[in-house]
Structure formats: C-alpha cells, structure tokens
Amino acid sequence: MNEKQRNEISKFLSYVLRHEPQAIGLQLDVEGWAQIDLLILAAAKQGHELSRAIIESIVESSEKKRFALSADGQRIRAVQGHSNAEVRLQHVEKVPPEILYHGTATRFLQSILKQGLIPGSRHHVHLSQDIQTATAVGQRYGKPVTLKVESLRMHQQGYTFFQAENGVWLTDHVPVSFIQQD
Numbered sequence: 001m002n003e004k005q006r007n008e009i010s011k012f013l014s015y016v017l018r019h020e021p022q023a024i025g026l027q028l029d030v031e032g033w034a035q036i037d038l039l040i041l042a043a044a045k046q047g048h049e050l051s052r053a054i055i056e057s058i059v060e061s062s063e064k065k066r067f068a069l070s071a072d073g074q075r076i077r078a079v080q081g082h083s084n085a086e087v088r089l090q091h092v093e094k095v096p097p098e099i100l101y102h103g104t105a106t107r108f109l110q111s112i113l114k115q116g117l118i119p120g121s122r123h124h125v126h127l128s129q130d131i132q133t134a135t136a137v138g139q140r141y142g143k144p145v146t147l148k149v150e151s152l153r154m155h156q157q158g159y160t161f162f163q164a165e166n167g168v169w170l171t172d173h174v175p176v177s178f179i180q181q182d
C-alpha cells in the first residue's frame with residue numbers, strides 16, 4: 001500500500017464509520033462499532049478491496065488515531081467525528097485544561113462571533129489542546145484562524161466536556177463569551 005492508497009482507504013473508513021454506513025449497506029451499533037468481516041464484504045461490493053491486514057495497518061498508522069479495534073479484534077469504530085444519527089458514543093467526561101483551541105476558516109468568523117461555536121453536522125464542537133492541530137483543521141476550509149476557548153471557565157459554569165480516545169476534546173456548544181481570537 002502506498003501513501004495515496006492508505007489515505008484513500010482512511011477517508012473511505014472515515015466516511016462509512018462516521019457519516020454514511022448505509023451508503024454501503026453497513027450497520028453500526030449505537031457505540032459506532034462495525035463488524036470487520038461485514039465491513040470487508042460491504043466495501044468489496046463497492047469496489048473497495050479491504051482485508052483484515054489492510055484495516056489493522058490503517059488503524060495502527062493513522063497519525064490522529066482516528067479508529068479503534070475492539071478488544072477481541074472483531075470490530076472497528078471511529079473514535080470521534082461522527083454525524084450519523086444512529087450512533088451515540090459514550091465519551092469520557094473530563095475536566096478540560098484552562099484553554100482549548102478551535103481551528104476554523106476566516107469566512108466563518110462573523111457567524112461564529114454571533115452564534116458561538118456550533119457542531120455543524122457532527123455531534124460535537126471539536127477542540128484541541130495545541131494550536132498547530134487547530135490551525136491544520138481550519139486550513140481544510142480556507143484561510144485558517146485559531147480561536148481560543150476558555151474551557152475551564154466554561155466547565156466551572158456547568159458546561160460538560162469529553163475527551164475522545166485519541167485526545168480530541170468535545171463539547172456541545174461554545175457561547176461567544178468564552179471565545180477569543182488568538
């Protein structure tokens with residue numbers, strides 16, 4: 001597998017495990033798990049040639065640790081980033097650090113400074129602990145801008161935060177009063 005093929009398969013897995021399992025006739029449970037043998041069969045019908053070895057290699061090499069295997073090695077899921085309505089991962093609730101960062105594009109700023117950060121089609125607003133990651137996230141949508149979120153102050157005022165297995169921080173909504181432009 002070269003880097004390009006690896007990237008394509010990773011994107012395909014993100015698509016079916018976070019967003020549209022039904023597009024290939026795959027069933028996820030409420031915790032987002034898919035049976036690996038069924039995933040391989042469903043993907044083959046769409047012309048994506050997967051195998052256990054390929055899947056395990058993608059899970060292992062994903063620099064953001066996007067996917068996880070079940071303890072028995074029979075199932076796979078995306079660890080965060082879902083938009084699918086059937087899935088509701090029980091993320092671990094945690095006290096956040098004082099500051100978390102959100103990367104976005106400058107064209108969204110005006111709306112964000114009116115409404116605060118909202119999840120869009122995903123289940124949560126995504127925040128990261130370091131500026132570099134946030135900037136890279138923002139870059140996907142245009143000229144990046146990094147916003148500082150006063151996460152600890154939010155938590156002290158009753159807002160809930162979760163941390164996904166791969167370290168990404170999640171919350172439901174960030175009101176404008178907790179956002180600063182970095």
Ligand code: HQG
Pocket residue numbers: 014064066081103104105108111112113115116117118119120121122125126127137138141168
């Ligand atoms: C923006 C990646 C207008 C928000 C990353 C973002 C992340 C608003 C976009 C994960 C808004 C939603 C998620 C408002 C928020 N008005 N725009 N009020 N509030 N937005 O892709 O956070 O590489 O659903 O700023 O690492 O960009 O795929 O969320 O630009 O963890 O593994 O609405 O995706 O992970 O976009 O990215 P997204 P995101 P992966």
